[in-house]
Amino acid sequence: MSEDTGEKVVELAKRRGYFFRSSSAYGGVGGFYTFGPQGAALKGNVEEAWRDRFAVGEGHMEIDAPTIMPEPVFEASGHLDTFDDMLVECPDCGESSRADHVVEDNTEYEDAESLPIPEVEEIVAEYELSCPECGAPLAGAAIEEFNLMFETQVGPGDGQPGYLRPETAQGIFVEFPRLKEYARGQLPFGVTQVGRAYRNEISPRRSIIRTREFTQAELELFVDPEGDGPDLSAVEDVPVRLYPASEQQADEGDEVETTVGEAVADGTIADPWVAYFLGVAREWYESVGVDMDRFRFRQHLAGERAHYAADCWDAEGEVGGNWIELAGFAHRGDYDLSKHQAHSDERFTVFRQYDEPKTVERAEVDPDMSYLGPEFGGDAGDVVSGLEELAERDRAAFEDETVTVEVDGESHEIPVEKTGFAVEERTESGEHVVPHVIEPSFGVDRLVYTILEHAYREDEVDSEERTYLEVDPEVAPTFVGVFPLQSDAELESEAEGIAASLRAEGLSVTYDDSGAIGRRYRRQDEVGTPFCVTVDYESREDGAVTLRERDSTDQVRLPIDDLPGTLSALREGDLEFGELSG
CATH class of the missing domain: 3.40.50.800 (Anticodon-binding domain)
Incomplete structure (x- = not known):
């Protein structure tokens, strides 16, 4: 479909009550849209179809967490440090743009987001790229990292710092200690959530494709890192069009037509859980009206993967002649749960029962608090935690007369005799493990737009031109x-x-x-x-x-x-x- 078709879809959407820019009576604000009667119904039907397949159909539970969460959540998750986009400000008109988008829109580079900032600055200069708003040259303009988090205050006065969530996932992760009880500590188990997320986009564009407030449908599947993978028999014959990283980086690379089973067998998709959900998602997208001739799965390049992802594939749909991300399928490893365990007082583990009890050696400390208390005052608790972690990680550190631990970047020396360090044999029936996370994360708003554009038709009936939307009956408003x-x-x-x-x-x-x-x-x-x-x-x-x-x-x-x-x-x-x- 052409850009002209996209313009027709946006015009139809506004005229017939699918979606339109919010607060237009006051001039509107970029990146915020209201779904009208038709759009809200279509969106609701898509969400219910997703629940039927990924929550009910897979036997997973659903929660509904708050959209505002306290600052420590995002300090632990890494979003405050790494959730950034590349910002370039026009030296003439002052308009801010995403530098990687400027590059992608005007050069042959398709994934500038994966490139380091110095390289993007070189490309801007080499191609003499200009400001999208006023046409002024951007060569020489500094490109900076811009954090996408929306900050707020919870409570009166200065209050407690908080942030609007940039993904629904953290609402699931922080509640893991309680959610594992509902799952009776049995892995694997999944938790789903459908709800709003917020990202302070530098340059929202293309109607509801890139907005500052949007709806996600996410599944967090918690798996044993040493456990069995999924049964692929239900999806092994599902045909998929893949665009692996190796093909993207090749001079004449191209998409690969294969099946889920073949892609796992030849190593194109390394993780069987990710492969399973690609197969499930492919069939689901087709059921809600996405044109499979304009659909593929693209593997993330190393430089564009999120800070938490060991591997990630995007479901992409073609709209207006461009590929857009519809969903991400990431192997998040134990990053999230380990981070929250390290930053909180909760245990983010599941107990794995051994087939038979094992006799093992454990290094432990039993510090002399009559020494540590007066010596370190308020830091004594952190010193104890440091000793416990060191004993588990490196028992050789306790072989000298003193042992060194770091607390908030400061080194402290403690006499080993005051640490109560000992290695003991014990019989254990199991161990606590931090589960790994497999995450299929779906963007609902982008999917609604894709369904509309893929359904857009023009023909002639009784010598009269007709426009109609061939929306699948399952999700039709x-x-x-x-x-x-x-x-x-x-x-x-x-x-x-x-x-x-x-x-x-x-x-x-x-x-x-x-x-x-x-x-x-x-x-x-x-x-x-x-x-x-x-x-x-x-x-x-x-x-x-x-x-x-x-x-x-x-x-x-x-x-x-x-x-x-x-x-x-x-x-x-x-x-x-x-x-x-x-």
């Missing part, structure tokens, strides 16, 4: 429109009764008696309503109505009594419209 053929009290009463009965069946229904019947059909086609029911004067005689299908515009007569069951079967995919006319 409205499933059926009900019309009286003309303005007539009896027809209107009958049509309203049919609409009520279909709503009682659990179907999303719109009732419309305004204007010519052809115009009403066009309105519903344009918002993607799969079916329309028209009550006419013959309905009084034969007890039937006309059922029209959106894509083909074909029509059939159907008994009113059969309507709820037939439409429910069409929605569930148990019946094809062509079978009715056959």
Whole structure:
């Protein structure tokens, strides 16, 4: 699809109530959008479809955590130090832009985000790149790191520093000590969350594709690092189009058409859990209306991986001639849980039972607090923690008369005799392990846009141009429109009764008696309503109505009594419209 198609989709979205810029009465703020009646319904249906597949379908639990979290959470997670984008400020107009986007939009470099800042500065100078707003040259302008976190204060006055979450994941990680109890400490187990996240984007753009407030649907799967992988039998034959890092870096690299099973066997996808979710996601994206001819999985290059990711693949959809990220599938290792364990007073581990008890040697300390207390005062507790960690990591450090530990960058020497250091044998039935995390993270807003653009169609019906959205019935905002053929009290009463009965069946229904019947059909086609029911004067005689299908515009007569069951079967995919006319 062309950029022109994208402009048509955005215009349609605004006109028909899918999405539009927020607070436009006050000039609006970049990066914030309101989903209108159609968009909110489509978005809600997508979220429910995701829950059905990734939470209910996989047997995982769901939580709903706050969107504001205290500063220590993000100190531990690393977001305050590493959650940055490249900012370049125009020396003439002062407009800020993402430097990597300026490079990608105007050169052959596709993944400038993965490049170090000095190299991006060289590219800007070499290609004589200009400000996207005023056209002034950017060569020589400093490129700086800009943290994307939204800061706030919790409570009155100076309050407690807090941040709007940049991902829903941290709300799951910080609650792990309690969530593992609900899972009875049995690995693997998964926790899902669908909710808002916030990133103070430098230059939000392309409507709801890159915004400052957006919805994520995330699954955090906690697995034993030494445990068995997933059963791939359900997805091994799923066809996938992959764009591995090796192909991206090759001179004539290209996408690879393969299957999940083959990609695991030949090492293209290293982690079986990641491979499993790529297969599940590929089938799910197709079910909600993403065009598989415009869909692929791209592996992150080393320089663009998030600070926590051991490996990561993106699901990408092609819109407007460009590939955009729809989801990320990351192996986060034990980074998150280890960080929160180190920064908090909780244990972020699961007890792994041995098949048989083992006799092991353990190095331990039992410090003399009558010495450490007066000697180190308020730092005594941190010194003890340092001794415990050192004993576990490097028992040889206790072989001399003194041992050195660091607390907040300061070294302290302690007589070994005051540490109570000893190595003892003990019989253990198991051990505490920090689980690894597999994370499929889906962007909902971008998916909504992708569904709309992939569904956008133009054709001609009865010598009249028609625009319609071929939205999958499973997620369509409205499933059926009900019309009286003309303005007539009896027809209107009958049509309203049919609409009520279909709503009682659990179907999303719109009732419309305004204007010519052809115009009403066009309105519903344009918002993607799969079916329309028209009550006419013959309905009084034969007890039937006309059922029209959106894509083909074909029509059939159907008994009113059969309507709820037939439409429910069409929605569930148990019946094809062509079978009715056959």
